Amino acid sequence: MKPYALLFIVCVLTGGLFVFFAGDDVQQQAPEAVSKLKPGTYKVEYDQPDFRGWKAFFVMEVNATGEMEEITFDYVNSSGGLKTQDVEYNKRMRSKSGVGPSDYCPRFVKNLRVYQNPDEVDGITGATHSSHDFKDFAQAAFKNAQIGNQSTIYIPQPELVAPGAKEKK
Incomplete structure (x- = not known):
């Protein structure tokens, strides 16, 4: 059971580090769904x-x-x-x-x-x-x-x- 607990902790820490360092860059990379139309x-x-x-x-x-x-x-x-x-x-x-x-x-x-x-x-x-x-x-x-x-x-x-x-x- 211990290897699974260790794997879980590593995943949580890795995910936390990703969110911390990626920050706002993740949202900026997402493309706009539909191009804005000109009036x-x-x-x-x-x-x-x-x-x-x-x-x-x-x-x-x-x-x-x-x-x-x-x-x-x-x-x-x-x-x-x-x-x-x-x-x-x-x-x-x-x-x-x-x-x-x-x-x-x-x-x-x-x-x-x-x-x-x-x-x-x-x-x-x-x-x-x-x-x-x-x-x-x-x-x-x-x-x-x-x-x-x-x-x-x-x-x-x-x-x-x-x-x-x-x-x-």
Whole structure:
């Protein structure tokens, strides 16, 4: 039993010496969890509408303390209508996938506001394309906000042709 007691005392003393000599250096070596964002408004959107006529956009306002405050994610059509407010579109999508834009767009925004990091926001079942759009847009805006670049980011639209349709020449 004596060797275990001796080992315990040596461990306690070593740990105490480490804490005594390391002091504040231990805290200074820990990296910051998330880079502070620069205050401003950051925008991301597709360069053109998809084959259904919707164009995704994302706007993020960062406050003076470097936190994402106001966030908007939605899709707009050529008439200026928003997908989250299109009652018929929401009804059709809910009947097929169980969730509509008026459900998932606010959830994405809420989760980003809570986590303050786009990598922490999960996708939503039934909204696969929109989940990818949101994450891509939020990451792009987040990168710009880290350096303070408030230029609008235009991402090439990946859905110019309906799935299964042949491209027109």
